[in-house]
Amino acid sequence: ALTAMKYSLKGEEITVPNLIGKDLGVAFNTSSMSGLNLKVERSEPNTAISKNHIISQDPLPGKAVKRGRIIGVVVSQGFKESAVPNMTGQNLKTAEEKLKEEGLNTGEIIGVHKEGTPEGTIIAQSPLGMAMVEQGRKVDLLVSLGPPTKIYLMPDLTGMRYEEVQKLIKNYGLKMGQVIQREVDNREPNSVINQEPKPGSRVEEGQEISLTVVQASSQVRGGSSSTFALLLYQVPFGMPSNQLVVRVQNRLGEKEIFNDQKRAGETIRLMIAVEGETVASIYLNGTLVQERKY
Incomplete structure (x- = not known):
């Protein structure tokens, strides 16, 4: 009980x-x-x-x-579905934002070179656009790295005139780097006597080419003791617009002989009066970039 x-x-x-x-x-x-x-x-x-x-x-x-x-x-409730956005032709940043809005994640990103497709543009995706997938799913993207980089064998520029070399370099899609002028006897003025990279080297489109050029001088007399030399300078690539200033210092003192805006790639040619030890100082956007002694 x-x-x-x-x-x-x-x-x-x-x-x-x-x-x-x-x-x-x-x-x-x-x-x-x-x-x-x-x-x-x-x-x-x-x-x-x-x-x-x-x-x-x-x-x-x-x-x-x-x-x-x-x-x-x-x-x-099972998995929540989302429609995969079609991102082909869009840039990578926009594509990633769209995936986030749909509750999806960016998966593997593979870059390939493709002619005619700007860098960072989506070429293909997996899953395809409008496919219904569970939220949180990763979407893999194939992204353009831009046009394929062109590879050349460096031509022999020695003996060519500087003006001809400028055109050749431009046609190859290369860039002009440092240009050094030297006084050399029995060589044609403004002709190339050395180059970097050397002839036969592999160079990529956009690579800089440095030259050593025979300094062009003239026996023009300005009175009893003046000798004139030609100053040749190319504005390097980088900034689209540059303030270029050239100052000359010799036994007569210091004088500014050039002050003007120049675009990247432009070349100036100035006659320098050589009076004893003469130094031409080249300033680009307020910074001393080169000194030439005559």
């Missing part, structure tokens, strides 16, 4: 079944057969658990509860 009284006061205890991963209908039947009640607390997206299947439960499986206890469960 005492045992029966304790049983009636305590109530019948039931072990909570494991409902996780089960279909919602099956979970209802299992709970009912166990003398328990089932309540759906909420549903939420889940990529691991199929739609309408149990993600979690409370109380947990194996716990002893009284008959009629309510088991609260969270039910899977």
Whole structure:
């Protein structure tokens, strides 16, 4: 009699079944057969658990509860889908922003050279545009690195006139680097006597070429003691517009002989009066870039 009284006061205890991963209908039947009640607390997206299947439960499986206890469960909505945006032809930054807006992630980015396609432009993608995928999915992108880099064998420029070399370098898509002038006997003025890279070297489009050129001088006299030398200087590539200043210092003092705006690649030719030890200082945008001694 005492045992029966304790049983009636305590109530019948039931072990909570494991409902996780089960279909919602099956979970209802299992709970009912166990003398328990089932309540759906909420549903939420889940990529691991199929739609309408149990993600979690409370109380947990194996716990002893009284008959009629309510088991609260969270039910899977399955994965939430998004349409992959079509990003072909767009730049990489825009593509990454669009993926983020759709709840997708940027996957592997592979760069390839492609003629006629600007650098940073999307060439292809996987999955394709408008494909329906789960949110959080990674989308791989094939991105243009721009046109293929052209490779040349460096021609022999020695003996050529500087003006001819300028045209040749431009036609090859190369850039003029440092140009050094030297006094050399029995060589044609303004002709190239040395170059870097050397003839036969592999050079890429856009690479700088440095030259050593025979200094052009003239025996023109300005009175009893003046000799004139030709100063030749090309503005290096970089800034589109540059303030170029040339100052000459000799036994007569210092004088500014040139001050003007010049574009990158432009060449100036100035006649310098050589009076004793003469130094021509070349300034580019306020910075001393070269000194020539005569």
